[in-house]
Amino acid sequence: MKKIAIIIPVYNEQENITRVVHVLDDVTQKNSSLSFQYIFVNDGSSDHTKETLEQLHAQKKYVHFINFSRNFGKEAALLAGLKHCEYDAAILMDGDLQHPPSLIPELITAWEEGYDQVVAKRDRQGEHFIKSLFAKSYYYLINRITSVEMKDGEGDFRLLSKRASEALLSLNEHQRFSKGLYEWIGFPKKTICYRNVIREDGETKWSFKQLINYGVDGILSFNTKPLRICFYLGLATFLLSLFYIGYTFFQIVSGGIDVPGYFTTISAVLLLGSIQLFSLGIIGEYIGRIYNETKKRPHYIVDNASLEGEQHD
Ligand code: UDP
Numbered sequence: 001m002k003k004i005a006i007i008i009p010v011y012n013e014q015e016n017i018t019r020v021v022h023v024l025d026d027v028t029q030k031n032s033s034l035s036f037q038y039i040f041v042n043d044g045s046s047d048h049t050k051e052t053l054e055q056l057h058a059q060k061k062y063v064h065f066i067n068f069s070r071n072f073g074k075e076a077a078l079l080a081g082l083k084h085c086e087y088d089a090a091i092l093m094d095g096d097l098q099h100p101p102s103l104i105p106e107l108i109t110a111w112e113e114g115y116d117q118v119v120a121k122r123d124r125q126g127e128h129f130i131k132s133l134f135a136k137s138y139y140y141l142i143n144r145i146t147s148v149e150m151k152d153g154e155g156d157f158r159l160l161s162k163r164a165s166e167a168l169l170s171l172n173e174h175q176r177f178s179k180g181l182y183e184w185i186g187f188p189k190k191t192i193c194y195r196n197v198i199r200e201d202g203e204t205k206w207s208f209k210q211l212i213n214y215g216v217d218g219i220l221s222f223n224t225k226p227l228r229i230c231f232y233l234g235l236a237t238f239l240l241s242l243f244y245i246g247y248t249f250f251q252i253v254s255g256g257i258d259v260p261g262y263f264t265t266i267s268a269v270l271l272l273g274s275i276q277l278f279s280l281g282i283i284g285e286y287i288g289r290i291y292n293e294t295k296k297r298p299h300y301i302v303d304n305a306s307l308e309g310e311q312h313d
């Protein structure tokens with residue numbers, strides 16, 4: 001019998017976990033030709049997520065947990081889920097029911113048809129229009145800059161075949177931007193659309209600052225184009241300055257020295273200074289990334305788990 005692992009990262013989701021298991025049971029019990037496991041990755045929650053998971057595991061043997069030693073972030077939690085269990089296909093979904101489990105049969109059907117990645121894509125129904133405007137402009141921008149195409153609404157809710165998840169695990173970078181990594185690995189992919197669902201219990205773990213940082217990560221993780229933009233910006237200002245110096249020199253030669261101009265001096269200082277600082281910042285971001293990668297720290301530390309050690313490299 002083929003095995004499906006449903007991997008669910010959870011961080012302070014005590015109100016949602018039992019409900020998630022019930023809803024998943026409704027879906028999976030209808031399919032007797034596959035064996036299902038639910039792997040909850042508890043990302044260092046400070047509420048009763050851990051105890052709730054232990055109770056559920058005691059009642060239902062197919063419910064498993066991996067407890068992290070602290071909060072390592074959702075990317076690390078997904079990675080741990082993919083590494084720790086055996087499966088023929090893995091389904092990644094959130095633990096707040098914003099990813100409707102009712103789509104799971106459709107994901108599985110497409111996998112059985114031969115697709116390696118089956119992505120559930122959400123629309124932005126019910127979302128504040130400013131947020132969706134920001135998101136749309138961001139995806140427009142990022143797809144002009146980066147080499148892999150990232151699509152609005154395609155997140156972590158997806159099914160990965162064994163070879164797709166193995167390809168994903170072989171990308172061992174520390175600062176992971178999964179949205180881009182899924183596209184980078186390639187393989188036949190099918191997209192299924194669904195209506196956006198509003199979170200009912202608990203709250204989103206994303207602050208505005210985190211969203212901005214996530215946006216910057218997306219741009220910097222996939223290319224070095226910002227460095228090239230700095231280069232062209234520098235080149236353009238250099239040529240402009242040359243032109244301006246030549247022009248002023250010509251004026252001095254033909255008409256004598258003018259009254260020294262405050263405006264031109266200050267604008268040159270400000271313009272050059274800001275371009276230099278901006279470029280230094282971009283270079284610094286890349287150096288920071290190199291520094292983080294060279295440390296080769298593990299992505300997460302497991303406290304305890306109901307599964308044995310790592311199954312995949
Ligand atoms: N999550 C996690 N670690 C974190 C933050 C979030 O494992 O540090 C989990 C969270 O419990 C949820 C999923 O990731 O199951 C998505 O988080 P959230 O609902 O806050 O994100 P949003 O839906 O607002 O994008």
Ligand code: MG
Pocket residue numbers: 094096098199204
């Ligand atoms: Mg959510």
